[in-house]
Amino acid sequence: MPYGPNIPAVDREVFAKPPLKAMLGQVRFPAILKIADLGSLGGFQDAIREDWPQFAQEQQLGILVGPQGLQEAGATRAFRFTAADGMWSALLTPDALTLEAGLPAGRYTSYEEFSDRFNRVWAAFLEHFRPAAVVQQGLRYVDHIERELPPAEWATLVNPELLGPLATSLSDGVVQAISDLRFQREDGVLAFKHGLVPAGPENKFGYLLDFDYFTQEQTEDTSTEVIMTRFDRYHEVIYAFFRWCVTDQALKEFRDANG
């Protein structure tokens, strides 16, 4: 079976008004129990404090609702480190480190900033916690082009090849249309969800482009170089795919800072 999607790389461009609504990168590892202990975080926090000065604890609880009523189904702690400007946060749990851009309130600058930050926080994490392996790594971008358009007119902004029935006579009366594609790739899986859906805090209607490139192949090579190289590759593919998904008209709007 061939790997897909087969989309050529494109030159990167930073847009003034991208439709990006969420962006996160995550590495999962076998559970390190001492992460749940606040006392063990001191060294790690000191190492990243300059980048992540703000700190908050969160609790996570699982509740089983069954015939016997409510039962606890596991509880753990999570630790959130936030950049001074609130634009980025790193969430550390016993089995994952997740870096997330502070969207949509903030403004995503570039992948390089994510890469730079994750590089440093992962290096500090390796030094203080020494995970035995990486069990999952993923990069996710969620774009939502917000617009009130009849389904058939989305071809002005979205690659018509994605629209399917929306570009036909079947589009009449469509208020939601979702598609979930999974592409097997040499280095992981690219999950792509797209379609017309209302979303966001104001429940705006628009076209969703949700790219999640991840691998669940376990590796004992936890080095920063391997992790970041993988993120770089994932980003290159996601970006090219994103560009394929939108039209020149859409790109023009993304570039227009006054739009």
Added chain:
Amino acid sequence: MPTAEAIEQYLDVPSHAGARAENVAPRKLLMTSVGGSTIVRSSNPKGYLIPDVGSFVSPGAPDGTVRPDATSIVIAETGIVIRISAPEEIAEQIFPALLRNGLGFVAMTHPSRDHITSLGLAGLYGSYGALGGVIGVGAPVAPAAEVSGLIVELLEDAPTLAGVRTFEVDRGLESPTSAPRTIGADASIAEIATRIAEITGLNDGELARVFKVARETFQRWRTGELTNPNVANRRRLGLLLRMVDDLAGREVRVDQWLRNVSDIESLTPYDLLERGRLDDVEYLAAHLPTGSPPRSATALDGSPVTRADAHPAFAPRRDEPLADLPPADEEGWEEVEAEAIDDDE
């Protein structure tokens, strides 16, 4: 509003899952009653919908790059597993209440309530939005149950619940063992501190700053581990309780009022409390327009009394000469002489 029929289909969720359907779509609200307040926790702290991977019907465990702090609801063999995450100060209040079966209900919202009926099972588990309706979890939900008071900020995540009529959570969902709405004159420090926390919606850290003590100290006041605050704080507890109790009696949403910017230097009442400016806060409270006047009663001698006199231990004494009161301390609180009391702080 959800009808009994709408509720029932969600209570019977496992029977809908012929195969094991995994993650239900996100945008879930978790509401629980904690005393007289309602804590509402959105699954989407950043206010934007990221559909959890697995929100489409698919076998096996959810995979992909999923926010670790996202709320998820998984249909398992033994029941429904709800995983939630909350900042510690909220978790401290919500989680114990959840596990004590104090959960009112889980409400899952969706922009279109027709979504479920139009898409059937696929809509229930495969929707890209969320479920419209209410699931009664834990404590039984009356057929005519209505959504209790919502924190305004989270309405952004729950547009279908905007405008829903609210009511005091303890009017139908309160369990027999929950705290009474008023406390007696012989109330303990724990009861007073708990009552203040319930009405104000402030967490231990925030209240500790009002009383200039460590967070753990206020927490231990509230739990009863510490029973003897110093003289000044005992009086402050009483004054604050009287004021917020009176506001609550006037049907003021004290938790919201404390956060509203006032005309006094553009500070909120909470800011003023934190600065020890109780007089200013009392001024704001007294001039707060409310739908109902302060409750009043008549004493045995026929003189009118305010509601605060329901707490005679902390009400001003009638024989207390105002002119002899010492001047306010640096923090703006009036110090009153009292018997020496062992201070266990």
